[in-house]
Amino acid sequence: MIAGDIEFSGELQSYIDEWSKKEGGLVMMLHRIQNEFGYVPRAAAEKLSLVSGIPLAKIYGVITFYHFFKTTKPGKHKISVCMGTACYLKGGQELLGETRSILSIEPDEVTDDGLFSVDEVRCLGCCGLAPVIMIDNEVYGKLTKEQLPDIIAKYRAR
Amino acid sequence: MAYKNFILVCGGTGCESSRSDEIYKGLIREAEALGVSHDVQVVKTGCFGFCEKGPIVKVLPSESFYVEVKPEDAHDIIAEQVIKGREVTRLLYRKDRKSDITKLEDIGFYQKQFRIVLRNCGVINPESIDEYIARDGYRALEKALFEMTPEEVIAELKASGLRGRGGAGFPTGMKWEAARKAPGDVKYIVCNADEGDPGAYMDRSTIEGDPHSVLEGMVIAARAVGANFGYIYIRAEYPLAIERLKIAIQQAKEYGLLGKDILGSGFDFDIEIRLGAGAFVCGEETALLQSIEGKRGMPRPKPPFPAIKGLWGKPTVINNVETLANVPVVLIRGAKWFSSIGTDKSKGTKVFALTGKINNSGLIEVPMGTTLREIIFDIGGGIRNGKKFKGVQTGGPSGGIIVEKDLDTPISYESLTALGSMMGSGGMIVMDEDDCVVDVSKFYMAFCVDESCGKCAPCRIGTKQMYGLLDKISKGQGEEADLVKLEEIGRAMTKASLCMLGGSAANPTLSTLRHFRDEYLEHIRDKKCRAGKCKSLVVYEIDPTKCIGCGLCARRCPVPCITGEKKKPHVIDASKCLKCGECFAACKFGAVVKR
Numbered sequence: 001m002i003a004g005d006i007e008f009s010g011e012l013q014s015y016i017d018e019w020s021k022k023e024g025g026l027v028m029m030l031h032r033i034q035n036e037f038g039y040v041p042r043a044a045a046e047k048l049s050l051v052s053g054i055p056l057a058k059i060y061g062v063i064t065f066y067h068f069f070k071t072t073k074p075g076k077h078k079i080s081v082c083m084g085t086a087c088y089l090k091g092g093q094e095l096l097g098e099t100r101s102i103l104s105i106e107p108d109e110v111t112d113d114g115l116f117s118v119d120e121v122r123c124l125g126c127c128g129l130a131p132v133i134m135i136d137n138e139v140y141g142k143l144t145k146e147q148l149p150d151i152i153a154k155y156r157a158r
Numbered sequence: 159m160a161y162k163n164f165i166l167v168c169g170g171t172g173c174e175s176s177r178s179d180e181i182y183k184g185l186i187r188e189a190e191a192l193g194v195s196h197d198v199q200v201v202k203t204g205c206f207g208f209c210e211k212g213p214i215v216k217v218l219p220s221e222s223f224y225v226e227v228k229p230e231d232a233h234d235i236i237a238e239q240v241i242k243g244r245e246v247t248r249l250l251y252r253k254d255r256k257s258d259i260t261k262l263e264d265i266g267f268y269q270k271q272f273r274i275v276l277r278n279c280g281v282i283n284p285e286s287i288d289e290y291i292a293r294d295g296y297r298a299l300e301k302a303l304f305e306m307t308p309e310e311v312i313a314e315l316k317a318s319g320l321r322g323r324g325g326a327g328f329p330t331g332m333k334w335e336a337a338r339k340a341p342g343d344v345k346y347i348v349c350n351a352d353e354g355d356p357g358a359y360m361d362r363s364t365i366e367g368d369p370h371s372v373l374e375g376m377v378i379a380a381r382a383v384g385a386n387f388g389y390i391y392i393r394a395e396y397p398l399a400i401e402r403l404k405i406a407i408q409q410a411k412e413y414g415l416l417g418k419d420i421l422g423s424g425f426d427f428d429i430e431i432r433l434g435a436g437a438f439v440c441g442e443e444t445a446l447l448q449s450i451e452g453k454r455g456m457p458r459p460k461p462p463f464p465a466i467k468g469l470w471g472k473p474t475v476i477n478n479v480e481t482l483a484n485v486p487v488v489l490i491r492g493a494k495w496f497s498s499i500g501t502d503k504s505k506g507t508k509v510f511a512l513t514g515k516i517n518n519s520g521l522i523e524v525p526m527g528t529t530l531r532e533i534i535f536d537i538g539g540g541i542r543n544g545k546k547f548k549g550v551q552t553g554g555p556s557g558g559i560i561v562e563k564d565l566d567t568p569i570s571y572e573s574l575t576a577l578g579s580m581m582g583s584g585g586m587i588v589m590d591e592d593d594c595v596v597d598v599s600k601f602y603m604a605f606c607v608d609e610s611c612g613k614c615a616p617c618r619i620g621t622k623q624m625y626g627l628l629d630k631i632s633k634g635q636g637e638e639a640d641l642v643k644l645e646e647i648g649r650a651m652t653k654a655s656l657c658m659l660g661g662s663a664a665n666p667t668l669s670t671l672r673h674f675r676d677e678y679l680e681h682i683r684d685k686k687c688r689a690g691k692c693k694s695l696v697v698y699e700i701d702p703t704k705c706i707g708c709g710l711c712a713r714r715c716p717v718p719c720i721t722g723e724k725k726k727p728h729v730i731d732a733s734k735c736l737k738c739g740e741c742f743a744a745c746k747f748g749a750v751v752k753r
Contacts, residue, residue: 023470024432024452031394031433065454065611066435068394085357085551085587086513088601122436125359125396126172127513128209128520137397139175 006043012036020052026062030069039070075110075117077155079135084123086130091145095131096120098145102152115156163198163240164218168280170205170366171359171398177229178202178213184232185215189240198240204367206280207521208267211251216262216280223262224249253539267518270537272499274507275483276523279367284402287409290370296415298486302378303423306489311382312338315485317493319505324350324441324478325553325582326658327504327571330485333475336465337383340473347380347388347427348469348476350446354393354438355554356605358585360509361479363521365392365399368483369406373429375482377416378489380427383475387428391446394433403431438555438609441583442657443476445611456611457657478583480509500526504570508581514551514588515542524569531565534588545590549673553582555602555609556662558669559595578669580662594691595670595677600628606663617660620651624667631678632692634685641678645671690752693737697753700741702727704749711741711750 008016015032019025029052033044040063049056063069081087081096099118103111110117126132129141133148135155140147167173167182182202189195206214211225215235222245224235234246250259253266262268273279282289290296302311316331337345349372353361365372376388392400407429410416418426432450439445440455447469449455468474484506488496497505504526510533513519517539524533530550534540541547549559558579560567567573571581589598603625612618624647627640648664655661671678680686687695700711700720705727712720712728719735722728730741730750742750 024450026452027435027449028433028452031435061454062452066437068434068436083356085554085585085601086519088356089514089587089589089593089598122354122395122438123356123358124171125353125362126175126209127357127359127511128172128212129175130513130519132175139171141172141175 006041006047008044008047009036016048016051020054026052026054026059027066030059030063034069037073039073041073042071072108073110074119076115077117077136077158079116079118079133079152080121080124081118082122082124082126082130082132082134083120084125084127084130086127087123087132090130092120092131094145095133095143095148098148099133099152102149116152161197161199163220165198165200165235165240166203166216166218166280167200168204168206168212168214169202169284170209170212170363171396172205172209173213174398176213178227180229181213181215181227181232184229185236188232188236192236192241194236194240198236201283202285203281204279204284205276205363205521207271207276207363207523208265208518209521210517210519214280215249217245220245221262222246223251223265225251266539267520267522267537270528270532271523272507272525273523274487274499275364275371275480275509276367276521277487278371279363279521282368284367284369285405287370287406287413290368294490295370295486296374298489299374299377299381299415300421301489302381303421303425308338308382308384311378311489314493315382315488318488318496319493319500319503320481320484320488320496321504321571322478323480323484323508323583325556325580327581330477330481333465333477334379334382336463337385337473337475340466342473344387344472345383345385346469346472346474347376347383347385348446348450348474349376349388349390349482350441350443350476350478351390351392351396351399352434352441352446353396353479353583354434354441354609355556355583355585357513357587358511358554358583360511360521360584362393362396362399363511364479364483364509365396366402369399369402370410371483371486372403372479373406373410373416375477375485376429377420377427378485379475379477379482381425383473385475386426387430389430389432389450389469391432391434391440391450394435400431400433407431437611438605439611439657439659442659445657446476447474454611456613457659459656480584501568501570503572508569508584510584510586512538512586512588514586515545515590515593516540516588517542526570527568529566529568530560533569533586534565538588541588541590545592548589548591548593549595549670551579551587551589551598551666552585553580553662553665554585555605556580556658556665557582557585558665559589559598559673560669561673578672579665592689592691594687594689595674596628596632596681596687597689597691599667599670600625600632602666603628603663606659610659610663614654614656614660616651616654617656617663620647620655620660621663623647624651624664628667631681632687633694634681634692636678636682638679638682640682641671641675644668686753696737697732698730698735698737698739698742699732699751699753700728700730701749701751704747706747706749708746710744710746714740714744716740
């Protein structure tokens, strides 16, 4: 894919127009791009480089430095398993293993049907509910691995 | 018209994830359906702190404190309490199922707390500037603009003894003074809301519950330093906090408390939100500045300190959320009052996120000088499931583990450092006998390996090497010489790293080596993990005296490696066992044991 192949929405385009004039707006523009596509596609980075004048190498330097930015397309439903200390101590690792085994995927993979991807994330900040997972923007707390198949099945149907 | 009742519903992230928003809407709906909406005001507030028992609903004026409320309970709260004036007793807080109902002021969780930073959390609607103003909000700003000179503001801050709450504990007033005196017309104020410690959510709760307190602190800082622009650098992972900040900034602008010519004083100050992107090192101030400048967030050597040369080379004050939220209170109540709280060198209060193997997880604020024992056993209600206390980890991946014998130490910046840990930003994670120190140290080291920015060699190489050694020990392949290596590398990293990430990364390992050396040795010599956490070292066995031969474990075993006749004791074939623990979890008779 080359830069010309990707379409930016009007909103994204005007956001980039505004922020490329500000000092240090690169991180904010990448956030906005990831918001629109779910990740930062190569073509979007190239296009951003063209319109903002920031060298592509610098853009990739920033994308790859920050965990938050993804360069591959995630699943339709993003499952985030919390690996903050409180969740880790209360069995977050087991939840992570079980989730991956239910979906039969490895880290950074997406299920064959494109529905799910699993990330381990830093503290989601609901330590009182540990251990916690988040699917899309819904948080499930005080979980046991026995509850996982039912929860995941709910999203399969959506 | 006066309301007869006020219902406060917790709208913090923890409670929202247990459907507190549905409770809030349900209460309003029920009040309308039952025709009493003119009698009751339903308010969505910030965090009450008692996250363990969430969602929390509090009814005034009776001070009824309802815990673990469900959306279905909305009807009863309106029908019983608002209409008939009777408390819904089944929802009131009880210490455990058998105890009596406890009144709010008698709940151990709240008794020893003292709220300065969290003064408005769980009290006001964070999305309403009027409620903040009604609680003395923006009065300190008025004072700073019209009754005090910038020098007097700085002098007051210095006299109060307020120190940075982000972890390092640098005196706030001195930081401001340095930036004020630094040459240059353009200066910046930066609020550090990049709360990256796993197991810590103090700053998020403060912003979610009382965003204006942070904004007010920033404007006062700007006035004192002579800055006209500020940034709030906040984690992208905190959508609710970001939303509330945006609302608060908008409201403050409408009221003339932000922007041009604030309150007619001729002073201009504006704030912009910048999002972090999941890099722990960006909590370090020089790395944070790089990130705001749109670059890779890598620290640089200090000096020059940001107060002299910061954002785009201009003098910049970077204060943490909690520090800024303290500022308005210092100006209103005065330095004398503020410095009367706390210890000799650590003044005021500290907010902690109390989590882990404890009965009452939650957000707490206590005066400096409170002991760890009071926090864990009085406020936290002791260890879950009657287990034995093992240690408490403060300061996140940069802190150390504090053990039983040191629990009576009064908390201050100095005392925690002396114990080989640190104040840090306020994560406090309690561990019990089921937690393994090698496993925990390895967990934190893996975190640091991931988060090391890679700029300086001690941290980049040291974290990786230490992780390798810890991993080896956890797999039963360690040697005694490895412990010496761990200490050597750890000390080198502490001394030679560029920033505090590397400078403190060895703390969890070094402190556990000091207090729990015997456990490390057990892993090495006896190939044994007493907590049963290091999987390679665990051996599952069946106690023939307890096994009744029900066969449940054999059916659950995925290998399968459990055999035995019906109603006779079963046996596990250790050579095939995957150590998944299914049999251990399945057995109802406690016959499967870890060794």
